[in-house]
Amino acid sequence: MSRPLDVVVVNGSPSEPSKTAALADLITARLGELVPITVRRVDVYRLGPGFTGGLAREDFPPDVEAAYRAVEEADVVVAATPVFRGSYSGLFKHFFDHVGQYALANKPVVLAATGGSDRHALVIEHALRPLFGFFQAAVLPVGFYVSAGAFDGTTVLDPEVYSRIEVGLDDVLPHLRNLTLDREPT
Template sequence: MRLTVVSAGLSTPSSTRLLGDRLAQSITDELSARDHDLSTEVVELRELAGDIASHLVTGFPPPRLSAAIDMVTNADGLAVVTPVFAASYSGLFKSFFDVIDPDALTGKPVLIAATGGTARHSLVLEHAVRPLFAYLRAVVVPTAVFAASEDWGSGGDAYTGALPGRVRRAGTEIAALMAARPVGDGPEDDIAVLERGLADLRFD
């Protein structure tokens, strides 16, 4: 099975990439427990910014961008992570998914995540990121993961839980969907995939 992590972080090191790596490890651990082997690829959008702009203008993707698009469209599941800018996803994040065929993500399991300076931005996942992937007819897992500055190393609280717990729960959800999705067949009905995958969820 193949997982592709899309990170829209702009700095090095990046908390956005760090969150993506933690999500990938959680998914790997869960699928391993289900006797599935997983290979993980990472698409760093900051390295493709010029190529994305060129494609938007010319309509032709440069080779590096074309390879990144193939990683996304051929993956069995996606973990996508964006920093929050102006109360929404970053322009780079949106532009990348603008150059992908609108039908390419149909039925694909997607875990959405974001990073920001304060927890006040956490609803960006529900009012901006989730609708984007619903429009693309992807199957978005119920748990979205937001990491504010104070979440790193924090124990969380009674309502939100610690960041590691949210990462683990989201990883369990997408692993169930990936394991339930037929390999090599065309995209199934989104609701059928979601219902079967969620029925198989198990939490420790």
């Protein structure tokens, strides 16, 4: 029997409660229905001044370093950010500025973003894919963008969002199942 996939969500939202975190939760819930997973979340806003004041990886305190190790050692990363002025949040970018250059190479990454309107939907293609292309990550061909109108607070009301997540993850299921088969039990 294979061990569950270690899924780490990087939530780039600077606030709580967060629509972005809610979207990531929907993605990981569906993923957990498809393959065995464990989920950990790195909420960048919770990393505090030791994170925001760090200019180099060695400047970070142990708790922030642990967040980096979790992402770098994960089997799958869910990278989720709100859209600010047409791109990912500054805290999200600051986090990934300090991830090891090759730490995400060939690692499956699911892209997710939330924004005020559908005008920002291309952030997945024009900002997030290039960022993770730099890391040579195995960015999954599906990405999930949800605009504010689909939410009531942090609850997604639009059934189309649930459908897109279900169909999108079902499409990459063979790849994800191969990951679980490749894992040694611990």
